[in-house]
Each structure stands twice: as structure tokens, then as C-alpha cells.
Amino acid sequence: MSKAPSIWEWILDFFWPTRCAFCGEMIAPNKSCCTQCRQKLTPCPPLTLTCLDACFVFTDYSLDVSHAVHRFKFQNHPQLAKLFARMICDRFGTELLDLHPDCICGVPMHPKKKFKRGYNQADLLAKEMARLLNIPFVPLLEKTSNTKEQHTLSAAQRQQNLIGVFQTAMPEKVCGKHILIVDDVITTGATLNECALALRASDAQWVGGVAFAHPILPPKQSETSSSAKNPEA
Numbered sequence: 001m002s003k004a005p006s007i008w009e010w011i012l013d014f015f016w017p018t019r020c021a022f023c024g025e026m027i028a029p030n031k032s033c034c035t036q037c038r039q040k041l042t043p044c045p046p047l048t049l050t051c052l053d054a055c056f057v058f059t060d061y062s063l064d065v066s067h068a069v070h071r072f073k074f075q076n077h078p079q080l081a082k083l084f085a086r087m088i089c090d091r092f093g094t095e096l097l098d099l100h101p102d103c104i105c106g107v108p109m110h111p112k113k114k115f116k117r118g119y120n121q122a123d124l125l126a127k128e129m130a131r132l133l134n135i136p137f138v139p140l141l142e143k144t145s146n147t148k149e150q151h152t153l154s155a156a157q158r159q160q161n162l163i164g165v166f167q168t169a170m171p172e173k174v175c176g177k178h179i180l181i182v183d184d185v186i187t188t189g190a191t192l193n194e195c196a197l198a199l200r201a202s203d204a205q206w207v208g209g210v211a212f213a214h215p216i217l218p219p220k221q222s223e224t225s226s227s228a229k230n231p232e233a
């Protein structure tokens with residue numbers, strides 16, 4: 001449970017009000033999300049991806065969720081990693097720990113893209129989950145090619161775009177291990193599948209995926225022009 005805000009927090013909040021990460025309404029300074037939005041988040045059923053042993057997703061990629069993810073990735077709100085990780089761990093923490101992961105890593109970003117954005121949101125989410133679950137965060141993967149943005153491509157092209165672009169940075173830490181890969185959003189699953197293939201090439205024993213959101217219904221073609229609605233950017 002979050003502690004009550006201090007007087008200083010209330011004063012700061014008067015000038016710079018805290019807003020709900022999802023709907024943007026003003027909320028108490030010690031909160032990140034309003035009660036209505038928290039209740040509205042639709043749970044996402046477990047996904048089956050060909051190269052993963054298990055895959056957990058917290059919520060449907062609804063319009064409000066897409067706004068929050070857009071703030072996280074494109075509007076310099078890296079602190080949202082704490083909220084998303086806490087939501088994921090509150091729901092799946094026990095289940096994830098029962099799978100005995102040896103470590104947790106984020107989907108890597110090409111260094112040029114990371115430099116441009118200033119952070120890799122998947123790594124921030126993975127680090128925060130590692131802290132909450134008390135599992136080591138290890139940056140096991142690297143992306144060797146600065147590929148086209150996934151959201152500009154069809155499902156088949158997305159798969160093709162990523163073939164062979166991930167590799168294990170520390171194969172000795174992968175062999176025989178149970179590994180959790182974290183991403184903010186799963187769309188087609190092409191990214192997590194390719195990451196899992198790279199880990200399996202280094203003899204990982206078990207590979208699971210975790211994400212904050214996934215569109216339960218596939219996005220309409222007409223909705224694929226803005227990055228807010230195109231999560232794999």
C-alpha cells in the first residue's frame with residue numbers, strides 16, 4: 001500500500017498535478033493510476049508463442065493502455081516502468097517464481113535507437129520486475145542490426161525483419177538456465193520469438209515471456225498509422 005503524501009508532495013502537486021498514467025485525470029500525488037482505470041484494465045489470457053515455454057501478459061492493449069504505453073516509450077516517462085512492473089508482479093509474481101527463473105532480461109534495443117530515446121523501456125520494466133521478484137537482471141541479449149520499425153510492416157514482414165538480429169551477449173550465463181524475457185507490448189510475438197530463438201541457440205533450458213499489454217483483438221488496418229496504436233515501435 002502506498003504511504004500518504006507529504007506536505008511537500010502536496011505543494012509540488014499544486015503546481016505540477018499528478019495525472020493518471022492511463023486517462024490523464026488529476027490524481028493524488030502518491031498515486032500513478034486512478035481507481036476507475038485500474039478497474040477497467042482487461043486481463044489478457046496467456047499467449048501461446050511457438051518459441052516460448054510460457055507467456056504472461058497483464059492487460060489488453062486498449063486505447064487508454066496505448067496512451068500510457070505511448071507516454072512510457074515516446075514522451076520520456078521512464079518512471080512508468082515502476083507502475084507497470086508492480087501491476088505485472090501483483091498478478092503473476094507467485095506464478096512466475098514457481099517457474100524458478102534464474103534471471104530476467106529485457107528485449108534489447110539497437111544502441112543507436114537507445115541513444116536517440118535515452119532508455120530502453122523493456123530493460124527498465126525487466127529491472128523493476130527483477131527488483132520486485134528478487135531475481136537477477138542480466139542483459140543477456142543484444143540487437144545487432146538497426147531494423148525497420150515493426151509497426152511499418154505487415155505480420156509476415158515483421159517476422160522477416162527480425163530474423164537473426166538478436167544474439168546472446170553472455171552465452172555462458174544462458175546455457176542450462178531458465179530465463180524470462182520482458183517486453184512492454186507484444187503484438188504478433190515476432191520479437192519475443194526471435195529473442196527466444198537466440199537464447200535457445202545458446203542452450204537455454206526454459207524460456208518464458210512477460211509483457212504489460214497485448215491487443216486481444218488485432219488492430220484494424222486503419223488504426224496502424226500512429227505510434228500510440230503501434231506498440232512494437
Ligand SMILES: [Zn+2]
Nearest residue numbers: 020023034037
Ligand atoms: Zn485514469
